[in-house]
Amino acid sequence: QKEVEQNSGPLSVPEGAIASLNCTYSDRGSQSFFWYRQYSGKSPELIMFIYSNGDKEDGRFTAQLNKASQYVSLLIRDSQPSDSATYLCAVNDYSGSARQLTFGSGTQLTVLP
Amino acid sequence: EAQVTQNPRYLITVTGKKLTVTCSQNMNHEYMSWYRQDPGLGLRQIYYSMNVEVTDKGDVPEGYKVSRKEKRNFPLILESPSPNQTSLYFCASSFMNQPQHFGDGTRLSIL
Numbered sequence: 442q443k444e445v446e447q448n449s450g451p452l453s454v455p456e457g458a459i460a461s462l463n464c465t466y467s468d469r470g471s472q473s474f475f476w477y478r479q480y481s482g483k484s485p486e487l488i489m490f491i492y493s494n495g496d497k498e499d500g501r502f503t504a505q506l507n508k509a510s511q512y513v514s515l516l517i518r519d520s521q522p523s524d525s526a527t528y529l530c531a532v533n534d535y536s537g538s539a540r541q542l543t544f545g546s547g548t549q550l551t552v553l554p
Numbered sequence: 555e556a557q558v559t560q561n562p563r564y565l566i567t568v569t570g571k572k573l574t575v576t577c578s579q580n581m582n583h584e585y586m587s588w589y590r591q592d593p594g595l596g597l598r599q600i601y602y603s604m605n606v607e608v609t610d611k612g613d614v615p616e617g618y619k620v621s622r623k624e625k626r627n628f629p630l631i632l633e634s635p636s637p638n639q640t641s642l643y644f645c646a647s648s649f650m651n652q653p654q655h656f657g658d659g660t661r662l663s664i665l
Contacts, residue, residue, distance in 0.1 A: 484656040546596035
């Protein structure tokens with residue numbers, strides 16, 4: 442059984458600070474990594490995806506991947522109250538005949554004004 | 555507009571009464587999937603489909619059925635619903651190994 446673990450939270454940061462969300466995964470064969478944001482009662486919305494080791498930046502968001510350590514993180518710079526949501530880490534094993542995304546249980550982030 | 559459409563959005567029903575939650579996508583995606591989301595458990599996959607007439611079990615398939623007769627539709631069937639299937643359900647679709655697009659969700663309560 443593939444596992445995806447996220448720091449349980451909840452995580453609170455002041456407005457303008459950097460929020461750091463972490464995720465580890467058990468399957469060393471995992472190939473693709475996704476961060477979704479989910480507001481309460483809403484559907485998950487894709488924030489970032491990363492396939493290669495290193496950093497990937499998109500606006501205020503940076504995804505970091507370290508396949509050797511089986512670790513992926515999401516940094517949110519200049520956090521805003523509108524960033525308050527649950528962040529879901531998801532992993533794809535790219536296996537042709539297997540199911541796709543395995544999700545972590547999510548980290549709830551609150552950005553305090 | 556590209557979208558994944560689920561119906562109904564909310565449903566309250568009783569134990570044992572068969573129900574179907576429909577899911578339709580207009581993006582010509584090969585891959586479609588159903589998830590349930592419960593507090594503290596995250597999103598768990600119920601069934602997925604890699605293409606028409608190709609379906610397979612996810613992590614929690616017991617008590618559910620699916621079919622994929624057309625590329626755009628992937629209904630979730632609960633033939634004899636029970637209270638432990640009370641949950642928030644999401645349908646998603648994508649091209650193979652690409653990020654998934656989620657529907658707005660169906661909140662299902664079984665009394």
